[in-house]
Amino acid sequence: MEYAVRGPLVIRASEIEKELQEGVKKPFKEVIKANIGDCHAMGQVPITFIRQVLALVAYPELMDDPRFPSDVKSRARDILDGCKGGSVGSYSDSPGIELIRRHVAQYIEKRDGIHSNFSDVILCAGASEGIKSILKMLIKDIDGKRPGVMIPIPQYPLYSAALAEFNMEQIGYYLNEEQHWALDICELERAITEAKKICSPRAIVIINPGNPTGQVLTRKNIEDIIKFAHKEKLFIFADEVYQDNVYAEGSKFYSFKKVLSEMGLPYSAMELASFMSCSKGYMGECGLRGGYSEVINMDPDVKAMLFKSISAMLCPTVLGQTVMDCIANPPQPGEPSYEKYKEEKSAVLKSLAERAKMVADTFNSIEGMSCNPVQGAMYAFPQMKLPQKAIEKAKSLGQCPSVFYAFQLLENTGICIVPGAGFGQKPGTYHFRTTILPQPAKLKSMLQTLKDFHIKFMQEYK
Template structure:
C-alpha cells in the first residue's frame, strides 16, 4: 500500500484540527510537509462530491483511541513502507541506481538467506502431517518427540486448541531447559508459552496498568530500546521512563543513570517495573555478571518488577563476553534478592533458529504473587491459546537432539555454522563502519544489530529541517532512495539529543553484506561531499 493510501483516510475533510493531528503524526514519522499537503488535497477533492450524503462516522480520527495515535513502531515505519513501494517500482521496470532493496531494518533471519535448521523443520513437517511418521527418511529421535507432543494435543492434532498457557509437555521441557542452563530449579507451572516473545511481553506489561496514589504507572526502559517497548507503553497508557545506556562505555548500564531516571520519574508517575534487554537490541552489548547484580540490587531497593528480555541468549560473539540469565544471578545472590519478582522472555525468532514467522516464545514468571498469577492466567485465557506450530518450534529449541541421538551431528553442524557466520558478520560490520568518515561503531558483542553513531554535516542538518525531518530520518531516506538499503533511524529507538544513529542488522549473508557495506560507503562519501557546507 502506498504512503498516500495509508495515511489519506486519517485526514478529516472538514476539520483543520484533524489535518493538524495528521500533520504532527506525519512529521513524527519523517514525512515531508509537501507530501502531507498533497494527501490533504487529494482527500479533500475526493470527498467534496459525496459530502452531502455522508453520514457522521461512528469512528473518526478525532474519536480514535488517542493511545493508538501516539504509538509508533520504528522497524515497520514509513521507511519500510517506502521500501515496499520501491520494490514494486523495480518489478515494473522503473529505473533505479540499484537492482534490489536490501532490508537491513529488521531481524528477519530467513528473509535474509539463513537456512532453516533441519531438525526443527522435520518436527514441523511431522506434526502437521502425522502420516510422515511412517516415512523412513525421518530420524527416530524426531519421530519420538513428535509423538510426545501430539499426545499432548487434543485429538492428537495441532489443529486443536491447547491450554491457554500452552501444551503441558512443552512447558515441562522449557522448565528442564532453564534448569540445565542456570543450574537452579524451574517450575513448569511458571512457564507460559506465547506467540513470540512480543506477545508474552505485552501480556505481562498489561498487568502493570494501575494508578497508585493517583499517579499513572511508569516502566523503565533502556535508551536506545527495542521499539516494542515504547509502542506497548504508549498503547497501554503507561509512562515511559527512559534510562540512557552509556555509548562511551560500549553501551554499558550505569546504576547512577538508573537512579537519576527513577528519581526524576517519581515526580510524575509511579515507577513499577524495569526492562533490561540482554544481549542488547539495538546496541549489541552483553551485560557482565557484576552489572546484572547491580541492576538487581537497584530493582530491589526501588521495589520494581523486573522484565528480562533475553531472546538473544544464544547470540554472543565477543571474546570475554558471556550470557548470564537474570534468574541465575538473582538466585545465586541469595536472600533477599532470590525472592524478587521477575519475568524472563525467550523466543524462537532469534538465536540460531531464526523462525520469526512461526511465532514461538515463552515467559518464565518467578516469585509472582499467587493471586496476581491467577489473574494473569485468566487474562491470557481470553486469547484462547498461542499458535500451536510456534509452540512446537519452541519445543525443538529447548529439547534439541542429544549427543547419542541420530539428529545430533547435523543439528550441531547447522547450529554452529549459523552462529560462527554471525560472529564473522558482526566483526565485518563494526570494522567497516569505523572506516567511514564521521562514524563510530561499538563492538557487536551479541544479538544481531549494530547501532553506529554518525556525525552529519551542517548542510544535511539544514536540508532535514527544510524537509521537516529529523536528520537521521533524512539520511536514512536518502540512503534508501540512492542504494536500496533500508535501515532504521536512531530516533526510532531513542538517542541522546544532538546525536544521530541508525540500526542495521548483521543478517545479510556474507557476500551480500560485503556488497551492502560497499554501497553504503560510496553513498556516505557522496552524501558528505554534497552536504558538507
C-alpha cells in the first residue's frame, strides 16, 4: 500500500525543515510544501461565517456575545438543538444529524434541479471516509474472481491505497493527456476487457474536477461514461470534492447525479455514490474532517448493510458535520453575514483561478515541459521531457525518473512536489504534481525557482 502525497519525499521534506531549524546551511531558507491540497496550511484564511458558527456550537456561552451576527446564532442554535444533550460533544446518529442531512439534500437539489432525499445523504469525517465505507461494500469475490474497480490513471492515491488495503483489483484506465485529460471510452473498453481476464469489475471511479490532472469533464463525456458504466453494470463513484473549484472559461461542473437523472431510464435507475468534502472548494477546512456521500438507487439490502457498517463507527465528528451545514446552508441575501461571506468566498475562488493560470502558463513557458490548462481543482500535472542521462541516473539509483527529479528539486530548492509515479503515468512519460495553493507572491517566487532549477537540471544531464 502506497500513499505518495505523504510518502518518502514528504518525510524527507519534514527532515529538511528540522535541519533548517537547527541551523544547517542549505541553498534555500524554507521548505515549500506544494505536495498536498491543504489550503489553510498554505495560508488560506478561513471563512468567517464557518468559524463563527463553529465557535458558538463549541462554546454556547458566546451566544449572547454581540460580536456574533444573528444568522450565525440561529444556525448554531439549530445545530445544537439537533445534538443529543444540546452538545457537539455527544455522538450523533451514524449517518449524521438529521437537520444537517436535510440541509445537504436541499443544497444538492438546488445545485442540480433534481430531487434529493435526505435519507440518501450520509455525513462522513472527510470524503476519504465516505469513499472507503462504500468501497468496502464491494469486497466479495464473484465467480471465484476478486472484485475490480476502475480508477483513472493518473489518480488520487486514496483509491490505489484503499484497493490495496481491501485486497481488491485496481483497474487503471488512462486519461487522455492530449485531450485535456478527458476520459476516452475506447480506453475504458480496453482496460475493462483486459481486467475481466483476472477479476470481476464492479465499479468505476471518476474524479471530476480531476486530481491531479485539473480537468473538468464535459457533459457529453459524462453521458458517455454513464452509458459505459450501464453497459458494464458498474457502480459509479463520482468523486466531486472539487465541485466549487472550476476556473476555466467555458468549463462548468455537472454532477453525475444530474446528468444520469436527466438521461432518463435506464440510466436514471443506476447505482451511484457522489462525494463532497469541506476540505476543498473555498472553505479548505481539511483538519475539521467533514464530508458527505449521496447514495442513490442502492439495492435496499445492500443499503441496510452500509448503514449497519457505518453504525459500527458510531458517527462522523460533529464539528465536521457543523462545517458541512455551513456549506449546505450558507448565509442568504438579506442576512447579516451574507455580504462578508460572499466577498470572502469569491476572493478565495478568484485568487485560485488566477493562480491556476499562473502555474500552467509558467510550466508551458519552460522548454521541455508542457501542462494542460488547470480548468479546475487545485493542482497542475505537467509533463517533462527528461534527458536520457537523467533517466539512466535515476534507474541506477533504483528510482523512477520522476522520483529522482522530485528529490533533486527538494534537496536543491526546498520545493516539495509529488512525483508523477505516485499517481500513475503512461510508461515512458514523466510528470509531477504541484498544488496551486501557495499564496500568490510565494507561488510566483516558487515557480521562478522551479524554472531556474529545471533549466540547470536539463543542462547538467544534457
